[in-house]
Amino acid sequence: MIAKADYYLYSWQATLLNYSERIVLINAVLDSLPVYAMSALLLPKGTIEAFDKKRRAFLWSGDDSCSGSSCLVAWDKVCTAREVGGLGIKNMHDQNCALLVKRLHHLHSTDSSWGRWIWQEHSGSALFCDNQLGPHWDSLSTLLPILQRLTRVQVGDGTRTSFWHDCWYGSSTFKDRFAPLFSHALNREATVAVFLSKPIEDQFAPRLSSTAETQLARLREMLQNFYLSNSTDLCPSRDAPGILRTKFIYSSTHMGLPLCKNWRFIWDNRAPPRVQFFAWLLAKDRLPTKANLHKKNIVPTAGCIVCNCADETATHLFLQCQFAQEFWRALRTSVVSNVQDLADLVAPCHLPVKHFQVFFLLCFWGL
Numbered sequence: 095m096i097a098k099a100d101y102y103l104y105s106w107q108a109t110l111l112n113y114s115e116r117i118v119l120i121n122a123v124l125d126s127l128p129v130y131a132m133s134a135l136l137l138p139k140g141t142i143e144a145f146d147k148k149r150r151a152f153l154w155s156g157d158d159s160c161s162g163s164s165c166l167v168a169w170d171k172v173c174t175a176r177e178v179g180g181l182g183i184k185n186m187h188d189q190n191c192a193l194l195v196k197r198l199h200h201l202h203s204t205d206s207s208w209g210r211w212i213w214q215e216h217s218g219s220a221l222f223c224d225n226q227l228g229p230h231w232d233s234l235s236t237l238l239p240i241l242q243r244l245t246r247v248q249v250g251d252g253t254r255t256s257f258w259h260d261c262w263y264g265s266s267t268f269k270d271r272f273a274p275l276f277s278h279a280l281n282r283e284a285t286v287a288v289f290l291s292k293p294i295e296d297q298f299a300p301r302l303s304s305t306a307e308t309q310l311a312r313l314r315e316m317l318q319n320f321y322l323s324n325s326t327d328l329c330p331s332r333d334a335p336g337i338l339r340t341k342f343i344y345s346s347t348h349m350g351l352p353l354c355k356n357w358r359f360i361w362d363n364r365a366p367p368r369v370q371f372f373a374w375l376l377a378k379d380r381l382p383t384k385a386n387l388h389k390k391n392i393v394p395t396a397g398c399i400v401c402n403c404a405d406e407t408a409t410h411l412f413l414q415c416q417f418a419q420e421f422w423r424a425l426r427t428s429v430v431s432n433v434q435d436l437a438d439l440v441a442p443c444h445l446p447v448k449h450f451q452v453f454f455l456l457c458f459w460g461l
Contacts, residue, residue, distance in 0.1 A: 095127055095141075095145075096144055099145065102127075103148065106119065108157070113153065113371045114367035116156065121183060124145075124148070125183070129193070133193045135194075136190060142186045145186060173186075174351065178348065178353060178354055179356075184344075191343075191347070192347070195240050196343060202254070239259075240346075241329075242261060245338065247261065247327055248262075250326050250328065252285055252327065253285055255287075255327045258276055258283075262286065263316065275298070275302075275306045278298045278302055290317070295310075298310065355437045356377045356434070360451075362451075369455050369456060376412065377436050378434075379407065383406045384405070385405045400415050401415050401416045412433060413430065413433065425442075
C-alpha cells in the first residue's frame with residue numbers, strides 16, 4: 095500500500111503543482127489507496143504514520159519528506175473539516191475506525207456470513223463478552239461503543255442486544271441511565287433475552303445501596319409491560335433508517351469541535367481554489383511574512399520593508415500598512431482590524447452582495 099503510494103508520488107510533477115492542486119490529488123488518489131484495507135482491519139499505528147508522512151510531505155514540499163519548518167500548519171489541524179478550520183483532508187485513523195464501524199454494522203444484516211459466524215460464537219451472550227476469537231476481533235470489538243452510540247436497537251427476540259450497553263429502550267443505555275444499579279449487576283454482558291429470562295432480583299448482588307434500590311424499582315416498572323417477539327433484533331442508524339453511512343460515522347468523531355467563523359467566507363464562494371488556500375493561510379497568520387520567518391531564524395529582522403513602522407505580520411501587511419490602507423481607500427472599502435476576523439467583512443455598497451467575498455479574496459491575493 096505504501097509502495098503503491100510511492101509509485102503515484104514519483105509520477106507526479108509535484109513542484110509544478112500549487113497547494114490546492116496537491117490537495118485534490120491527496121483526496122482523490124492517495125486517500126483512496128488504503129480504503130479497501132481499512133475496511134477490513136485496523137491499520138497499525140506505524141503504517142498510518144508512514145502514510146501521513148508521505149501525504150504531509152507531498153502537500154507542503156512536493157517531495158518525499160519535509161522538515162517541520164516547511165509545514166505551515168500542524169497536520170492534525172489540516173486533517174479536520176473546513177468548518178472547523180482544516181482543509182478537509184481525511185484523518186486516516188478516524189477514517190479507518192469509521193469504515194470498521196460500518197463493517198460491524200453488518201452484524202445486524204441477515205445477508206452477512208461473517209455476521210452469522212460472529213453471532214454463533216457469541217451465542218447467548220453480548221458482543222462485549224471475552225470470547226477468544228483472535229486479535230482481529232479484539233481490535234474490532236474496541237469500536238463497538240461507537241456503533242452502539244450511533245444506533246438504536248429494535249428488539250425482537252433479544253438475543254443480539256446487550257441489556258446494559260445497547261440503546262434499545264429510550265434515548266440512552268441502561269448502563270448510563272442506571273449507573274449505581276449497573277455496578278451491582280452480576281452479569282454485565284447479558285443480552286436482553288438472558289436478562290429477562292430470570293427474575294430481576296436475581297440479576298444483582300445482594301445488599302443494594304439505597305440509590306440502587308430506587309433504580310431497581312424504576313427498572314422493574316419500565317420492564318413490566320415489555321415483551322420479546324420471535325423476530326431478529328434490528329439495528330437502524332440514527333442518521334437514516336437501515337443505513338449507516340461512513341460519512342456520518344466519521345463526522346460523529348469530530349462532533350463538539352468549535353466552528354471556524356471564517357470558513358464560509360473563505361470556502362463558500364467562487365474564488366479560484368489556490369486563492370481560497372491563500373486566504374486560509376492568511377486567516378491563520380501562516381503566510382511566510384517576515385515576522386514568521388524571523389521566528390524561524392530565516393531573516394534577521396521582522397520589520398516591514400514597505401513602511402518600516404512595525405513588524406511585518408499578516409495583519410499589518412494586508413490591513414494596517416500604509417500601502418495597504420491607501421489600496422483599500424482607493425477601492426472605497428472598509429476592512430477589519432485583524433486577519434482572523436475576515437468573516438466580519440461586509441459588502442461595499444458599490445459591489446454585488448452575492449459574491450463580495452471573491453472580491454476581497456482576490457484583493458488579498460493581489461496585495
